[in-house]
Every structure is written in C-alpha cells, then in structure tokens.
Amino acid sequence: MSARFIAPVLMGIFMLVLWEGLVRAMAIPPYILPGPILVAKTLVSDWGTLWPALVVTLTITLQALLAAVLVGGALALLFSLSRWIELSLFPYAIILQVTPIVAIAPLIIAWVDDVDVSLLICAWLVAFFPILSNTVLGLRSVDRNLLDLFELYGASRWRTLLELRLPAALPYFLGGLRISGGLALIGAVVAEFVAGSGGRASGLAYRILESGYQLKIPRMFAALVLISAAGIAIYLLLSLISHLLLRRWHESALGEER
Amino acid sequence: MVSSPALSVRSAHIVLDGHVVAENLSLEFPGGRTTCLLGRSGVGKTSLLRHLAGLLPGTAPAGPVAYMAQRDLLLPWLSVLDNVRLGHRLRGDAAARHAAGPRARALLAEVGLGHHLDALPQTLSGGMRQRAALARTLCEDRQIVLMDEPFGHLDAVTRFDLQDLAARLLRGRTVVMVTHDPLEALRLGHEIRILSGTPFVPGPVIAPSGAVPRDPADPELLALQARLIGELRTGG
Numbered sequence: 001m002s003a004r005f006i007a008p009v010l011m012g013i014f015m016l017v018l019w020e021g022l023v024r025a026m027a028i029p030p031y032i033l034p035g036p037i038l039v040a041k042t043l044v045s046d047w048g049t050l051w052p053a054l055v056v057t058l059t060i061t062l063q064a065l066l067a068a069v070l071v072g073g074a075l076a077l078l079f080s081l082s083r084w085i086e087l088s089l090f091p092y093a094i095i096l097q098v099t100p101i102v103a104i105a106p107l108i109i110a111w112v113d114d115v116d117v118s119l120l121i122c123a124w125l126v127a128f129f130p131i132l133s134n135t136v137l138g139l140r141s142v143d144r145n146l147l148d149l150f151e152l153y154g155a156s157r158w159r160t161l162l163e164l165r166l167p168a169a170l171p172y173f174l175g176g177l178r179i180s181g182g183l184a185l186i187g188a189v190v191a192e193f194v195a196g197s198g199g200r201a202s203g204l205a206y207r208i209l210e211s212g213y214q215l216k217i218p219r220m221f222a223a224l225v226l227i228s229a230a231g232i233a234i235y236l237l238l239s240l241i242s243h244l245l246l247r248r249w250h251e252s253a254l255g256e257e258r
Numbered sequence: 259m260v261s262s263p264a265l266s267v268r269s270a271h272i273v274l275d276g277h278v279v280a281e282n283l284s285l286e287f288p289g290g291r292t293t294c295l296l297g298r299s300g301v302g303k304t305s306l307l308r309h310l311a312g313l314l315p316g317t318a319p320a321g322p323v324a325y326m327a328q329r330d331l332l333l334p335w336l337s338v339l340d341n342v343r344l345g346h347r348l349r350g351d352a353a354a355r356h357a358a359g360p361r362a363r364a365l366l367a368e369v370g371l372g373h374h375l376d377a378l379p380q381t382l383s384g385g386m387r388q389r390a391a392l393a394r395t396l397c398e399d400r401q402i403v404l405m406d407e408p409f410g411h412l413d414a415v416t417r418f419d420l421q422d423l424a425a426r427l428l429r430g431r432t433v434v435m436v437t438h439d440p441l442e443a444l445r446l447g448h449e450i451r452i453l454s455g456t457p458f459v460p461g462p463v464i465a466p467s468g469a470v471p472r473d474p475a476d477p478e479l480l481a482l483q484a485r486l487i488g489e490l491r492t493g494g
Contacts, residue, residue, distance in 0.1 A: 145327055148313050152325050153398075155348035163348060167335050249334040249378055 034218040039225060042218040050207060050219075054226050057188055057203035060116065061234070064123030065184040069177065071124070072131030076173075080139035080165065090136075097129040101187055105194040119191045119203075126187030130179040138172025139165050171250050174242040181234040189227060262401035262432040264289035265310065265320050272302065272309050272457075279305045281457045287449075292425075292433040292470065294447030295460075296440060298490060302458045303436040307404050310434060324400040328407045330391040332379035339375040342366060342394045358397065365393040369423060385416035392420065396427055403428060405435040409442065418474075421445050425471035440486040444479050445471045452486065454493030461489065 016036045023035035079086035112118035192205030211220035246253040265287040272280040279302035287293045312319030332341045346358035369389040409417045452461035
C-alpha cells in the first residue's frame with residue numbers, strides 16, 4: 001500500500017514543481033503555457049462556468065455508458081443464444097468500432113436534431129464495443145465440463161444461462177465496463193468538439209474550444225484537468241464496483257489477499 | 259436398499275473428433291458393484307464414461323446417472339452447501355430443493371465438511387473440494403455413478419482417505435470408475451478391466467478377493483498390482 005501510493009504521488013509533486021519552476025525560470029507567458037498554480041487558481045475562479053460544463057459532459061458520458069451496458073449486454077446475450085444472429089451482426093459491430101468517431105460525428109450531429117441525443121449516440125458508439133466483445137467472450141468461455149454437468153443435472157437452457165453463463169461471464173463484462181467507462185468520456189468529448197465547432201454544445205470540450213479562441217489558455221488547462229479527473233474518477237468507481245461484485249470468489253479480486 | 263441395475267454397452271462405436279476410440283465395443287458392468295477401468299492416458303477411458311453418460315453426440319444416457327469428474331467443478335460463486343444441492347437447484351423445483359437441504363447437510367457432515375457449509379470453494383483445500391464434489395455426486399442419489407479419475411490429483415494420504423470414504427458411501431450402487439492408478443483400482447474395484455490399444459479393447463475381468471476398500475498392504479494386492487502394471491506397460 002505505502003510504496004504503491006507514495007511513489008506516484010511523489011512523482012506527481014515533482015513534475016508539478018518542475019513545471020512551475022520551468023515556466024517561471026524561462027518566463028513563459030501564460031497564453032503559451034500556464035504554470036500549475038495559475039491553472040489551479042483559474043479552476044477556482046472559473047468554477048462557475050466550468051462546473052456546469054462538467055455536469056453536461058458527465059451526464060452524456062454516464063447516459064452513453066448506461067446505453068452501452070444495456071445494448072452491449074443485450075446483444076452479447078443474443079449472440080450467445082443464436083450463432084446465426086452473431087454471424088450476421090458481429091462484423092457490423094466491428095465496422096462501427098473501427099470507423100473513427102471524428103469522421104462520423106458531423107454526420108450524426110447533422111442528422112439528429114437534438115444535440116444532446118447526437119452526442120449521446122456518438123459516445124455510445126465508442127463505448128459499447130468493449131462491453132459487447134468482452135461479454136460475448138465471457139459467455140463463450142464457460143468451462144465445457146461445467147456445461148456437461150449442467151446437462152446431466154437436467155438444467156434447462158434458461159437455467160444454464162442464469163446459473164452458469166451469466167456468473168461466469170461477469171468478470172469479463174466488468175473488464176469491458178472499465179474500458180468502456182473511459183471510452184464513453186472520450187466519445188462524449190470528441191463529439192462535443194465536433195458539435196462545438198458549430199457552436200452547438202455546452203460541455204467541457206466546448207469550453208476548451210471557446211477558451212482556445214479567446215486565448216484563455218489557463219481556463220483551457222483547467223478544463224483539461226477536469227476531464228482527466230473525471231476519467232480517473234469513472235475508472236476508480238467502476239473498479240470499485242467490479243471489486244465489490246467479485247471479491248468473494250473471483251481470482252482477480254482474491255489475488256492480493258493470498 | 260433397492261438393488262442397483264447393471265449397466266451394459268452393446269456394439270458401441272465411440273468416435274471422438276474423428277478418431278475411432280472404440281469399435282464394436284461390448285461391456286457389462288454388474289449391478290451394485292464397482293468396476294474400475296484401468297488404462298494409460300489417452301486410451302479413451304473418459305470417452306467411454308462420456309458415452310455412458312450420454313454426453314457424446316448421438317448418445318443417450320443409460321438412465322439417470324451421477325457423474326463425478328476429475329476436477330471438482332464446484333461453482334466458485336456458490337457456497338459448499340449450495341454446490342452440493344446444485345442438481346436440485348437447477349431442476350428448479352422449490353420443494354425438491356428444500357427437501358435436498360437436510361440430505362446435503364448430512365452428506366457434508368459425512369465427508370467431514372459439516373463445519374464448512376457456508377464456505378466458498380475458493381477457501382477450501384484440494385482434498386476438501388474433492389470431498390464436496392463427492393458429496394454433490396451422492397446428493398443426486400442415482401443408482402448408477404460414473405467417476406472419472408475422481409482422486410487423480412490429490413496427495414497420497416488424502417487420496418487414501420477419500421477412497422475409504424467413497425467405498426463406504428458408494429456401497430450398493432453400480433459404479434464405473436476410470437483410473438490410471440492400479441492401486442486405486444485394486445482398493446476400490448470389485449471388478450477391474452484393463453483398456454488397451456487403439457481403438458481400445460477391454461481385457462478380461464480381474465476380480466480381487468476381499469471386501470472393498472482393500473488393505474493396501476495385503477501381499478495378494480501387491481502381487482496383483484505388479485501384474486497390472488506389467489500388463490499396462492506391454493498393452494499400452
């Protein structure tokens with residue numbers, strides 16, 4: 001615990017001090033690179049504009065993540081029930097995943113009237129694939145011998161899904177969820193950038209763009225800090241959920257206690 | 259106890275992944291007795307058990323059977339007690355599940371896990387997990403029990419204890435046990451058959467005298483063990 005916690009914190013403090021020192025020593029103007037102290041001050045002074053923007057971005061992120069869980073999970077279940085559905089749909093899920101969101105975001109924003117909905121769709125598109133592919137993998141990695149056992153015990157298909165496939169797939173699903181949490185935030189921010197260049201959004205990315213235009217670089221950095229902090233918070237929250245759900249039985253959660 | 263039925267295989271063809279494991283195979287397993295199938299790794303012992311259990315494509319089980327695999331196959335998210343009454347839980351009948359409770363508890367007490375009802379499998383040793391698996395197999399209360407190297411990866415002393423326990427608890431049932439350990443076959447089997455060759459052919463019935471579980475220090479047993487090892491080496 002101690003070294004694991006202290007080492008990165010010390011490293012962070014060292015980097016911040018180095019940053020502040022360089023900015024002062026080389027007299028870099030704040031519109032090129034503000035020092036961390038100025039960024040912190042801006043974070044406090046501009047909290048009134050930044051906080052509502054953070055709420056907007058976080059709302060879209062969490063809605064997109066929820067939609068990703070529902071659609072990704074439901075599709076994974078469907079795929080595990082029918083080989084035909086999987087064979088027909090999975091390639092298209094991959095196409096959606098590999099198409100850069102920056103390239104299709106303008107289309108989606110143009111097609112969908114409601115900006116919030118279009119942002120939601122963009123963030124969802126980025127976030128749903130890890131959940132889908134991980135859950136499909138989990139549902140399919142069930143021990144062959146256990147499936148035989150369930151068959152011998154006369155378990156119905158539904159029972160086998162409920163009592164064996166779903167619990168066995170849970171660790172995989174949670175692994176996908178942790179990746180998707182970060183991706184949902186990235187998707188939301190990217191979509192806001194695209195929408196923001198048309199002047200139609202109010203989230204953190206829009207604040208970054210706006211600060212850039214107005215040369216308020218310290219505010220831009222403050223917004224960046226908030227996005228990173230939000231990403232870390234989402235990751236930690238999802239890790240905590242994962243730990244709480246698995247701590248009783250799964251290797252990944254038991255590893256450290258041995 | 260109701261006498262357990264005999265089990266027989268008649269002119270069976272067992273094919274696994276395109277390889278013929280057994281051809282035109284006929285075998286009899288006497289009712290209420292333990293038959294041990296002995297053979298080297300890869301000879302097709304497990305395939306034969308899976309055939310008997312109806313788990314291979316195109317086969318149907320010989321009747322209601324209980325199956326105990328090499329690994330304990332306990333579900334890591336269920337307590338020991340819930341694992342033992344898994345069969346009842348899966349058949350979804352709430353009444354049967356409740357009725358299975360006392361039986362599962364009694365069996366767990368019998369295998370020495372009476373104080374670990376609520377423990378998760380993760381927290382138990384390999385021997386204890388295999389005891390739980392044995393209790394689960396017996397909780398099904400089938401007249402025919404198929405066992406696939408059930409004690410194969412346990413240490414020697416634990417294996418001895420579990421063999422004694424199994425011999426006591428399986429008395430009166432028709433048991434087909436696959437093993438690669440000649441001593442295990444000699445301790446537990448009323449009848450022993452050696453499987454050898456590709457596709458495999460069962461050897462003649464070997465029926466050691468005396469009640470199971472037999473004493474491993476018995477000179478007759480040791481002589482038989484030497485003979486079995488010899489046959490396994492030449493027949494492989």
